[in-house]
Amino acid sequence: MTRLPLPVREALAGALALAFPVECAGCGAVDVTLCGPCRATLAPSVRRQRLETGLPVWSGLAFEGVAARVVRALKEDGRTALARDLAPALLGAVVAALDDHAAEAARGVTLVPLPTSRAAFRRRGYRVVELVAHRAGVHVEPLLHGVRGTADQRGLGRDERRRNVAGSLSAPPSAGLRVMILDDVVTTGATLAEAERALRHAGADVVGAATIAATTRRGERGVNTLRTHA
Known part of the structure; x- marks a missing residue:
């Protein structure tokens, strides 16, 4: 069966919304995709943390409440x-990350999205990170590729996640390339760390990562709120 292009599916979804009730994704209010108050909570408030590898990660939102839903x-x-509503969060994280680099150096950074598994792409028909990046007007280069399957990360602990994704990604020869990794949500950072490993192994200089959102854990160190973007 031929899958319809994303713009066509979005248009059909809009037409169906006229015939069938829709609910706000944030609070459940009827007849609206996302209500004004919920949209306002998605204004980026960029935070930075470091993975155990030392990689800095900038995230536009905390993965909780409306943002998580x-x-x-x-x-x-x-x-x-x-x-479209999540695009400002990703863009805010990217801008904050590049602001931490010299202007000349920032212009030479390639944005590399985490790849979507084949199973997830078959189920959704789109790649989440690339879709949000496109809506944000951000150009990406899909350099990372999966080389083996992995289990669903949900429900796995930190060490289990690390073992689950270890050695699962590869990248083409990238000597001299300066890259920033993009993802939707950072939880333990295991997948970002694997992406960093694969890109460094290919010869790239990985300067950081940017995500739409980051989970928050009570008592977690190394997380700093940087700025709020309107």
Whole structure:
């Protein structure tokens, strides 16, 4: 069966919304994809943390409340229109990350999205990070590729996640390339660390990562809120 192009599916979703009730992805209010108050909570408040590898990661939102529900609606429910509402968070994280580099150096950074597994792409029909980046006007280069399957990370602990993704990614020869990794949500950082390993192994200089959101853990160190972007 031929899969319809994403713009066509989005148009059909909009037409169906006229015939069937829709709910706000953030609070459940009827007849609206995302209500004004919920949209306002998605204004980026960029935070930075470091992985155990030392890699700095900038995230546009905390993965909680409305933000978490909207991200899940985009990833799990096929509500692709929400990519536009999450785009400022990813863009804010990218801008904050590049602001931490000299202007000349920032212009030479290639943005590399985490790849989507084949199973997830078959299920969704789109790649979440690339879709949000496109809505944000951000150009990406999909250099990373999966070389083996992995289990669903949900429900796995930190060490289990690390073992699950170890050696699962590769990249083409990238000597002299300065890159920043893009992802939707950073939890333990295991997948970002594997992406960093694969890119460094290919010869790239990995300067950091940017994500739409980051989970928050009570008592976690190394997380700093940087700035709020309107």
